[in-house]
Amino acid sequence: MNMRKSLFIVLAILMAIALAACTAQPAAGELSDVTLMLDWVPNTNHTGFYAAQANGYYQQAGLNVNIVEPGEVYAEQAVAGGQADFGVSFQEQVTLARAQNDTPLVSIAAIIQHNTSGFAARPGATNDSPADWQGLTYGAFGSPFEEPTLQSLMDCAGGDYSQLNVVDVGFADPLALLDTGRIDLAWIFEGWQGFQADQQGIGLTTIPMSDYFDCIPDYYTPILVASEDTIANRPEVVRAFLAATAQGYQYAVDHPDEAATILLDAVPELDEATVRASQAWLSPQYAADAPQWGYQSLSVWQDYGRWMIGQGIIDHFDAESAFTAEFLP
Numbered sequence: 001m002n003m004r005k006s007l008f009i010v011l012a013i014l015m016a017i018a019l020a021a022c023t024a025q026p027a028a029g030e031l032s033d034v035t036l037m038l039d040w041v042p043n044t045n046h047t048g049f050y051a052a053q054a055n056g057y058y059q060q061a062g063l064n065v066n067i068v069e070p071g072e073v074y075a076e077q078a079v080a081g082g083q084a085d086f087g088v089s090f091q092e093q094v095t096l097a098r099a100q101n102d103t104p105l106v107s108i109a110a111i112i113q114h115n116t117s118g119f120a121a122r123p124g125a126t127n128d129s130p131a132d133w134q135g136l137t138y139g140a141f142g143s144p145f146e147e148p149t150l151q152s153l154m155d156c157a158g159g160d161y162s163q164l165n166v167v168d169v170g171f172a173d174p175l176a177l178l179d180t181g182r183i184d185l186a187w188i189f190e191g192w193q194g195f196q197a198d199q200q201g202i203g204l205t206t207i208p209m210s211d212y213f214d215c216i217p218d219y220y221t222p223i224l225v226a227s228e229d230t231i232a233n234r235p236e237v238v239r240a241f242l243a244a245t246a247q248g249y250q251y252a253v254d255h256p257d258e259a260a261t262i263l264l265d266a267v268p269e270l271d272e273a274t275v276r277a278s279q280a281w282l283s284p285q286y287a288a289d290a291p292q293w294g295y296q297s298l299s300v301w302q303d304y305g306r307w308m309i310g311q312g313i314i315d316h317f318d319a320e321s322a323f324t325a326e327f328l329p
Contacts, residue, residue: 031064034241037075037084038067042267043192044278045111045222046088047259048286048293052248054262061240079227080105085234086241090221092145095305098322099314104228107323108242109294110220111249112285117221118190118208119153120197122178125185127205130212131159139169139183146187148311149216156215175202191282192274199274217303220296223323231324242294243329249286249293256283296323 038046049067052058058065068084075087076094080103088111097103121127125136130153140146151161164185169177174186175193179202188194190206197204209216224245231238252259260279264272287293298319305317 031059031062032237032240034058034063034065034086034237035084036065036067037078037087038069039075039088039090039222041069042067042263042270043189044260044263044275044282045189045192047252047263047279047282048111048245048249050248050263050266051251051259052244054266055248055251057244057247058241061244063237063240063244065241076103076105076225079225079230082227082229085226085230085237087225088222089225091219091223091301091304092143092221092308094223094225094322095301095308095317096144096314099305099308099317105225106228106231106321107220107223107296108226108231108238108327109224109245110290110296111222111224111294112191112220112282113288113290113295114285115209115213115218115221116189116191116282116285117187118194118206120174120178120186120188120194120204120206122181122184123203125205127185127207129159130154130157130207133185134160134163135165136184137165137167138185139172139174139177140166141171141187142168145308145311145313148308148313152216152307152311153212156212175200178202178204191285192278195274195278195281196271198277199271217300217307219300219304223296224294231327235327239327242327246293246329252279253283253286253293256280259283292328294328296325298323 036049053065073083075084076089076097078084079087091107094105094107097105126132133154138150147166150164154161154164167183169183174188175197177183178186190208194206226238256279257276260276264270264275301319301322305319308314309317
């Protein structure tokens with residue numbers, strides 16, 4: 001009787017263990033649900049995600065990926081708080097968040113290898129160098145690194161930053177503000193808003209950040225982030241997601257026109273001419289001169305962190321903990 005009772009107990013324990021294993025992970029053939037939050041409305045910065053989804057790379061990796069746009073909660077908050085597994089962010093945002101608030105965000109891949117942003121001036125405004133910004137009105141989106149960036153660029157070009165009028169416009173459409181003359185200067189992604197302006201007939205003049213890397217070091221923008229918790233507790237999901245995403249971006253590098261079609265099919269409200277022109281320009285920029293898509297260099301994180309410290313934006317920064325190359329395929 002005691003042996004039978006012991007056997008029942010052992011069997012019960014084994015069944016409980018088996019049940020726990022079944023509930024802890026998807027059964028064979030089932031997909032793991034993953035949420036990716038973008039930084040903004042879908043655009044060609046994000047094409048690789050949609051290519052990975054449309055071409056079945058995520059499904060082949062065992063993932064069911066839900067791509068969502070930010071709302072009241074931005075990607076950094078959603079990822080750090082566990083509402084999203086992955087998010088699109090920027091090196092400057094992660095540097096600030098880690099240095100100021102110990103936010104547990106980690107960059108797992110550079111979406112674009114070099115900074116392709118720039119400063120666009122309204123039609124008719126002189127914009128040959130940052131020194132020309134004296135007397136103009138800049139539309140700020142409210143980040144602590146904006147004004148130090150503007151001042152560094154103007155100082156570097158011999159301008160007087162005190163003569164630039166900075167107004168907070170939040171996340172209003174900078175192209176509309178420039179076109180109507182409400183602002184004279186805005187910080188844009190050349191690879192997207194630059195092509196939108198062309199299609200809308202807005203004759204902007206733009207100074208690329210890349211022209212002034214001797215004043216402000218190059219940095220990764222945008223980037224793909226995960227939380228420290230996700231990396232520690234779900235490394236297999238991070239690895240699978242990043243491998244499939246890398247396939248998606250490589251597809252966009254190799255097949256820009258087909259990738260543009262995929263983005264348009266997923267987000268039909270986008271303007272086709274803008275998407276196709278932007279994709280043709282941006283696809284070579286994803287990996288550029290790096291060994292592979294997603295590559296990140298410690299020196300890039302260190303140099304930009306030192307610049308932020310030098311500007312008084314932050315007082316410390318551990319570059320090595322802010323990114324990882326562990327999960328790149």
